[in-house]
Amino acid sequence: MNKIDVKYVALEGAVVPEYKTAGAAGADVCAYLPEGCVTIAAGKFAMIPTGVFYEIPDGYEIQVRPRSGLAAKNGITVLNTPGTIDSDYRGELKIILINLGDKDFTINHNDRIAQIIISPVIQAQFNPVQNLSETERGSSGFGSTGVV
DSSP: OOOOOOEEEEOTTOOOOBOSSTTOSSEEEEOOOTTOOEEEOTTOEEEEEEEEEEEOOTTEEEEEEOOHHHHHHHOEEETTSSEEEOTTOOSEEEEEEEEOSSSOEEEOTTOEEEEEEEEEOOOOOOOOOSOOOOOSSTTOOTTTTSOO
16 A cells, blocks of 8 residues: 655644554544534534644645545535645644534534545646537536436
8 A cells, every 4th residue: 555644733632533444545534622512403514623734745635525424324424525635734624514414413522524535636737729629428518428
């Protein structure tokens, strides 16, 4: 498995992201709520702190993704999935969770709330042209290749 060094600073009592199995692509991140808990009402969202700050190497990003168990069992997911943490950001990682379930959901200190993936970044060179190449699909949009 390929590995890259990612430096971090964690507040006292914060849980450092951890891969739960040898083949895991995502490392679990936990809520940092030492003063209590946060309840997200059904249909609402909240920004949850993690207490961890990263120095991501140039040419990489951290992607924030939902935990499948929270989504399947409770309707809790990451609102801006996948969230992107850029290599030049040095602030605390915070997770925007939304409750798509029909009951309020409480998040406690150190609960696993999301997972992060380290991913390479390729920046585009955007080049203006007069015309784009033709394809069979052309400009047909949403649902154009599916069943009518």
